[in-house]
Amino acid sequence: GQQVMQIPQYQHVQEGEDFTTYCNSSTTLSNIQWYKQRPGGHPVFLIQLVKSGEVKKQKRLTFQFGEAKKNSSLHITATQTTDVGTYFCAGRGGTASKLTFGTGTRLQVTL
Amino acid sequence: NAGVTQTPKFQVLKTGQSMTLQCAQDMNHEYMSWYRQDPGMGLRLIHYSVGAGITDQGEVPNGYNVSRSTTEDFPLRLLSAAPSQTSVYFCASSSTSALTGELFFGEGSRLTVL
Numbered sequence: 624g625q626q627v628m629q630i631p632q633y634q635h636v637q638e639g640e641d642f643t644t645y646c647n648s649s650t651t652l653s654n655i656q657w658y659k660q661r662p663g664g665h666p667v668f669l670i671q672l673v674k675s676g677e678v679k680k681q682k683r684l685t686f687q688f689g690e691a692k693k694n695s696s697l698h699i700t701a702t703q704t705t706d707v708g709t710y711f712c713a714g715r716g717g718t719a720s721k722l723t724f725g726t727g728t729r730l731q732v733t734l
Numbered sequence: 735n736a737g738v739t740q741t742p743k744f745q746v747l748k749t750g751q752s753m754t755l756q757c758a759q760d761m762n763h764e765y766m767s768w769y770r771q772d773p774g775m776g777l778r779l780i781h782y783s784v785g786a787g788i789t790d791q792g793e794v795p796n797g798y799n800v801s802r803s804t805t806e807d808f809p810l811r812l813l814s815a816a817p818s819q820t821s822v823y824f825c826a827s828s829s830t831s832a833l834t835g836e837l838f839f840g841e842g843s844r845l846t847v848l
Contacts, residue, residue, distance in 0.1 A: 624793065632774065656836060665824060666777070668836040711776060713837075721767070721792060722837060724777035 625650045625716045629725035636732055642702050644728035646695040646712035653715050655688055655695045656722065661708045669697075702732045736760050740825050740840035747815045747847045755810040755843050757825030765828040765835065766808040767792070768800065770821040771842075777824065783808055815847045 626649040636642055646655065654673045658666040670679055672688035672695060679686045685698045695712055712725040741756045759766065767782035769792075779792030783802040797819060799811040808827075812819060823843045828835035 629776075658837075665839040665841050666826075666837070667839070671836060713777075721779055721782050721790075723779065723793075724769070726774070726776040 625714070625723050627712060627714055627723050627725040629710075629712060629728050631728055632726065633729045634731070636702050636730070638704060638732050638734050639701050642699040642706070642730055644697050644710050644712075644730075646697075646714075646725050648693045648714050648716070648723075650693070650716045652692050655692075655712055655714045657686060657695075657697055658711045658713060658724075659708050660711065660727075664708075666711060699730075702730070704732050704734065706730060707732050738825055738827055738838050738840035740823075740843050742843060743841065744844050745846070747812075747845065749816060749847060751815050752811070752813050753815065753845075754812075755823055755825075755845070757808045757810065757840060758806050759808075759825075759827040759838070760806065761827060761829075761838065762805060763827035763829055763835075763838070764805065766802065767826050767828075767837070768798070768808070768810045769824045769826065770794065770819075771824060772821050780810065780823075812845075815845075817847045819845065820847045821845060 629646050656671045657669040660666045676690045677688040683700045687696045709727045709729045711727045713722045738759045764785045768780040769777040778794050781800040783789045825840040826837040
């Protein structure tokens with residue numbers, strides 16, 4: 624079955640440093656979504672990418688979808704303590720309606 | 735709007751007991767799903783439904799049953815709880831366009847099986 628892996632599993636940065644998490648799928652994806660989960664909370668949708676090579680920005684967050692539609696990345700510029708949480712990618716393969724989540728990257732930001 | 739509502743928020747069970755986690759959404763979403771979250775394993779899909787009367791298995795369906803008699807409700811049943819089912823459970827729903835819709839999650843149900 625479809626597998627989605629994320630690296631790193633955990634990252635600890637100083638406030639102001641950049642952060643990147645990478646997502647890799649074992650199969651080609653029709654689209655990919657990114658979610659953020661604050662400690663003790665539930666996942667909240669951030670963005671969806673659909674096109675090969677697509678790049679989208681949300682303020683300090685930059686999302687990319689690979690040319691082969693099998694990988695994606697989330698880059699945060701100049702992290703803030705409010706960025707703390709776990710970031711998940713989630714992908715759909717082909718015509719499947721179900722969403723497969725990656726293993727997540729937990730981000731810790733300290734002053 | 736309430737969005738996706740899960741009950742209970744916390745539950746402790748003994749091995750072998752049964753229980754139902756309730757999930758209701760008021761957004762008229764066709765797609766509903768259940769995930770479990772365990773440390774280091776992300777969110778794993780248990781069961782999902784693309785509409786009333788239709789359910790299908792996800793990655794980890796064993797030990798769980800679901801039904802979808804209405805658009806609004808998607809309960810998850812544990813017939814005979816096991817310690818391996820100790821986890822945080824999330825219900826999520828999505829719009830009719832299940833192939834592209836974002837998921838809206840409930841606040842989660844933390845289950846401990848002793």
